[in-house]
Amino acid sequence: MSKRFSKEELESDPLIENYNRLANYYQQHRTQITSVAVAVIVLIAGIFGYNYYSSSQEQKAQQLLSVAENYYSQGDFENALYGNEFELTYGFDQIADEFPWTNAGNIANYYAAVSSFELGDIENALMYMESFEVPEGILGVGPLTFHAKLYLANENYTAAAQKFVEAANWSQNDVTTPSNLFEAAQAYYNAENYDRANELVTKVINEYPQSNKLVESQKLKGMLATK
Numbered sequence: 001m002s003k004r005f006s007k008e009e010l011e012s013d014p015l016i017e018n019y020n021r022l023a024n025y026y027q028q029h030r031t032q033i034t035s036v037a038v039a040v041i042v043l044i045a046g047i048f049g050y051n052y053y054s055s056s057q058e059q060k061a062q063q064l065l066s067v068a069e070n071y072y073s074q075g076d077f078e079n080a081l082y083g084n085e086f087e088l089t090y091g092f093d094q095i096a097d098e099f100p101w102t103n104a105g106n107i108a109n110y111y112a113a114v115s116s117f118e119l120g121d122i123e124n125a126l127m128y129m130e131s132f133e134v135p136e137g138i139l140g141v142g143p144l145t146f147h148a149k150l151y152l153a154n155e156n157y158t159a160a161a162q163k164f165v166e167a168a169n170w171s172q173n174d175v176t177t178p179s180n181l182f183e184a185a186q187a188y189y190n191a192e193n194y195d196r197a198n199e200l201v202t203k204v205i206n207e208y209p210q211s212n213k214l215v216e217s218q219k220l221k222g223m224l225a226t227k
Contacts, residue, residue, distance in 0.1 A: 061104035064090040065111075072111060081115040096131065106133050110143055113150070122154050138171040145180060152187060161187035161196070178208035182217050189220065194227045 067089050071080035083091035090098075092112035099105035113128035129147045134140040144167035151160035164184035168177045185200035201224070204217040211217075 057099055058102045058104060061095055061099035061102045061108075064095050064099075065092075065104045065108060068092050068095065068108070068111065072115065077115040077118045081112055081119070096128070114146070117150065117153075122150060126150050126154065134170075138173070138176075140170050141167050141176045141180075144170055145176070145183075148180075148183065148187075157187045157191035158193070161185075161191060161193070165200075174208060174210065178204045178211035178213050178217075181208075182211075182213040182220070185217070185220060189224070194224055198224045 068080050068083070068091050071077075071084075071089075071091075079089070079091065081091045081093055083089045083094055092108040092115060095108040096105050096112055099108070109128045109132040113125040113132065116122075116125035116128060126147075129143070129150060132143060134143050144163060148160045148163035148167060151157075151163060161184045164180045164187060168180035168184065181200050181204050185197045185204070188194075188197035188200065198221065201217040201221045204211060204213055205221065208214070
């Protein structure tokens with residue numbers, strides 16, 4: 001049986017009723033609601049505060065980076081990497097460590113890797129590259145290729161090959177893709193993974209016939225035929 005509504009119920013204003021319900025609810029739960037409101041205000045303030053802090057950190061890191069870059073451009077990789085205690089400058093190592101969430105801190109990892117390589121420290125260079133966040137698009141290809149070459153220098157041929165393949169696929173084009181595929185094939189050859197090496201040189205030959213790596217790929221394919 002359906003409920004019968006009174007005249008007062010039919011004529012009541014839903015907006016007022018909802019307001020009254022809300023007012024009653026607030027009176028009954030005032031403490032909890034106030035606590036939530038304060039928490040929201042603190043959260044919003046925290047977001048604005050963090051954004052300001054992040055911006056100031058980025059600016060400071062960029063300033064320190066520019067000084068280290070001066071050493072780097074002069075070929076002074078030791079001071080570029082570790083800073084100069086007499087001149088009270090930061091090096092890429094300190095910038096990457098103290099400003100890890102900034103763009104400057106990220107690029108400092110890459111600079112640190114190259115500087116370490118120039119100083120003959122392959123292990124340290126690899127450590128910095130592992131911390132470097134590779135940018136999207138064509139700008140990421142160079143760092144990935146460099147990372148692969150560090151593995152080559154360390155005679156870790158399989159890791160080098162995998163990184164070369166990653167570089168080849170990162171931003172596919174008719175220049176860097178076949179070049180990195182060939183380097184990957186060469187690394188797999190050195191790792192004695194001849195099937196994978198043959199697969200990659202075949203891809204270069206068939207899909208990138210205009211590449212400057214075509215002749216080298218054909219030579220490598222001929223060497224693989226004897227394996």
